Amino acid sequence: MLHDAWLIARKDLKLEIRSRVALNQVVPFALLVLVLFAFALDPDRGLLEKATPGLYWIAVLFSGLLAMQRSFAVEAADGVTDALRLSGLVPAGIYLGKTLSVAVQLLVLEMLLGVGVAVLYGTSITGWLLLLATIVVATAAISTAGTLFGVVAAGLRVRETLLPLLLLPVLAPVLIGATRAFEAALSGTPSEGWPWVGLMSVFAAVYVVAGIFGFGPLMEES
Amino acid sequence: MTTETAGPFGASDSGPTSTGSRTTMILGIVTLVALGVLVLFGLILSPADENQGDAVRIMYVHVPSATLSYVGCFLTAIGSAVFLWRKSRWWDLVAYASAEVAALFTAFTLVTGMLWGRPTWGVFWVWDARLTSEAMLMLLLLGYLAVRGIAADYGVRAKRAAIVGLLLVPNVFIVRQSVQWWRTLHQTPTLSLSGAEIQGLMLFSLFTGFIAITLSFIWMVIHRFRVAWLEEQVDAEGLDTAIAERRAEGVVL
Amino acid sequence: MEPDHPTSRSGTEPVVHLRGAVALLGRFPALAGVDLDVDRRRIVLLRGANGAGKTTLLRALAGLVPISAGEAIVLGVDLRVDRQSVRHRVGLLAHGTGLYDELSVADNVRFWTLAAGAVLADAESAMIRLGLDGRLSDVSVGRLSTGQRRRTSLACLIARRPELWLLDEPHAGLDKEGRDVVDELVRDAAAAGATIILSSHELDRAIDLADEIVTLGGGVALDDSGAGGDGHVA
Secondary structure (H helix, E strand, O other), X not given: OHHXXXXXXXXXXXXXXXXXXXXXXXXXXXXXXXXXXXXHOOHHHOHHHHOHHHHHHXXXXXXXXXXXXXXXXXXXXXXXXHHHHHOOOOHHHHHHHHHHHHHHHHHHHHHHHHHHHHHHOOOOOOOHHHHHHHXXXXXXXXXXXXXXXXXXXXXXXOHHHHHHHHHHHHHHHHHHHHHHHHXXXXXXXXXXXHHHHHHHHHHHHHHHHXXXXXXXXXXXXX | OOOXXXXXXXXXXXXXXXXXXXXXXXXXXXXXXXXXXXXXHHHHHOOOEOOOEHXXXXXXXXXXXXXXXXXXXXXXXXXXXXXXXXXXXXXXXXXXXXXXXXXXXXXHHHHHHHHHHHHHHOOOOOOOHHHHHHXXXXXXXXXXXXXXXXXXXXXXXXXXXXXXXXXXXXXXXXXXXXXXXXXHOOOOOOOOOOOOOOOHHHHHHHHHHHHHHHHHHHHXXXXXXXXXXXXXXXXXXXXXXHHHHHHHHHHHO | OOOOOOHHHOOOOOOEEEEEEEEEEOOEEEEEEEEEEEOXXXXXXXXXXXOOOHHHHHHHHOOOOOEEEEEEXXXXXXXXXXXXXXXXXXXXXXXXXXXXXXXXXXXXHHHHHHHOOOOHHHHHHHHHHOOOOHHHHHOEHHHOOHHHHHHHHHHHHHHOOOOEEEEEOOOOOOOHHHHXXXXXXXXXXXXXXXXXXXXXXXXXXXXXXXXXXXXXXXXXXXXXXXXXXXXXXX
C-alpha cells in the first residue's frame, strides 16, 4: 500500500513539476485572492492585519480547491481511469498517494501565502510552534477530505461544481479551527490554540480511515 | 467488495407495490389527529410565556423538528452503512428518503428559529451555536442530495451517495463541536427555554409537539421511500424486452 | 446455441468462458447473452459492425464492466464474484490511450510498469521494442502523434506481461510499419503462452493473424462463427 502511495505521489508531483500548472496558475491565483481582500477591506485601518488568520485560510481553501480539482482532472484524461483500475495498484495506496501530493502542494502554497500576508498585510508573525503545528494538521485535514470528496465527484459532468458544494461545508470546522489557532498564536495566547489542533487531528484521522476503505468502491464504474 | 448480488435490474429485495397501504393510511390519520391536538394545546390552551410571550409557542414545533433533523441524518448514515455492507437497495432508498425529509425538517427548523429570533432578539439571525450547526447540517444534507441527483448509473450514484451519507455523522459531530467552541469564546444567548422552568400545559404542549412532529416525520419518510422504490422499479422493468431488442439488432446484419 | 461441453475442455481450463453473459451500460444491454470460449495461446478476432458490443466485451473481460447475468470466468476467476483480481493479469489496449499527457513517454511507461509490479528493465525493453527509445522517450505524450501514442500504450501493455491481451482496434492510427510491429508482438505473445483477443477493422490483416474469428452482432456472438471452439479458420 505504501509502495503504491509513493509511486502515485511521485508521479503526481513529477507531473506538476513538468506541467507547471500549479506554479503558473494556482500560486498566482492565491496571491490574487490576497490582493482582492485588500481591495475589499480598507487596508488603512488595520482591518487586514486583524483579519489575517481568516483571510489566510480562506485563500488556502480556495486555491487548494483548484489544486484538488486539478489532481483529479489529471486522472480523468483519455482512459487513465480505466488504466488505473487495471494497474494493480491498491485503491488505498492511490488514495494515500494523491493525498500526499495534494498535501505537498498545499504546504508550498501555504508557505508562499505566509510570506504574502507578512509582506502585504504587515502581519507580524509570532508563536511559531503553534503556527507550524496548525499548518501541518490543517493541511492533513484538507488534503485527506479533499482527496476523498475529489473521487466522489470524479468522472462526473458536474464535478467542478459538485466538489466545492461537498467539500467546503465539511471543511468548515477546519477553517474555524485553523483560524482560531492562528489567532491564538499571533495574539500570544497559544494555549487557546492547541485544542483546535487536536480537533483537526481527529478530523484528519477520520478521513484517512474513510479514504482508505472508501476509495476502492468509489473508483469503480465511474 | 463491489460485486452486485443482483444487477441494476434485478429486484432481490422485496418492497412496496404502491405509494400507500392500509397501515400508512392509518398512520396518516393518527398524524393528522396529533397535529390537531398540537394546534389545540400549542396555540389555544397553553399560556403565553412571561418573558417570551406568544413566541414561546414556536418552540413546540421548533424543538421537535430540530431533533428530528438530526434523527433523519443518523438514519441516512445507517441506511448508507447497511447499503455498503449488504448491497441492499432497500436500505439505500431508506437513506435517500430520510435525507430528503431531514433536509425539509432542517429548513423548517431554521425558519421557525428565525421567526422566534425576530421577536425575542430583535433580529432574524444570530450566530448562535445551535442555529449555526443547524445551518451547516442543511448544507451537508444539500451536498448529499446533490450526489443523489447526479446523472449516472444507479450503482455509481448509490455508492458515492452512501459514502457521503456515512460521513454525515462524523461531520455533524465535528461541526457541532467546532461551532460550540467557536461561539463559547463570545458569550451569546442560546436558543432554549432557559430561565423559567417549563411545566404544566407548556410542557404538555411540547410533548404533544414531539409526538405530532415525529409521526409526521415517519409518515413522510415512509411515503418518500415508497415513491423512490417504485421509481426504481419502473426503471428496472423491461430488461427482457431490452435484451430481445438488442439481439434483434444482430439479425439485421 | 448451447454447446455445454466444449471439446477442448479436457485438462486445461479455457482462459475465457462466457455463457449467456449480459452486461448493462446504464439500462442498455450492450452484451445480451454472449457465449464465448477461448483457449490458451489462441489469437481470436472479434468482428462486427459498430455498436455490436466488441468494446464492451473486451472491457467486461478485463473486469471493468460488471456482468449482470450468465456465466463469466476469465483466467479462472468468476467475474460475477470478483472483478478485481483478474485486472492486473490482463492488458487492455483501449480507445483511450491511458497515458498522462503531461508526462514524458519514458515516465509513462515506467509508471505503469512499476504499478503493475514489473521492474524498470521491462519498461526499457518494451520501449526499445516499440522504437520509443532515444529522442522520443523524453517527449511529453501530449506532443506525440496518434501513432506514437498508440506505440506508447502498447509499450505499457507489454511491459506488464499480461496473460490475456485485449486489444481494441490495435491497428487503428498506425502506419504499415506500426501495424507490422503489432502483428509481430501478438504472434510472439501467443508463442510465449499468452492469449489474445482483438477487434479490428483491418480485416485482411487481422484474419491472417487470427486463429479464430468470432462475429458479434446485437450484443451476442452470432452463429456463423460458432461460440465454442469450432470457429477455426485455418
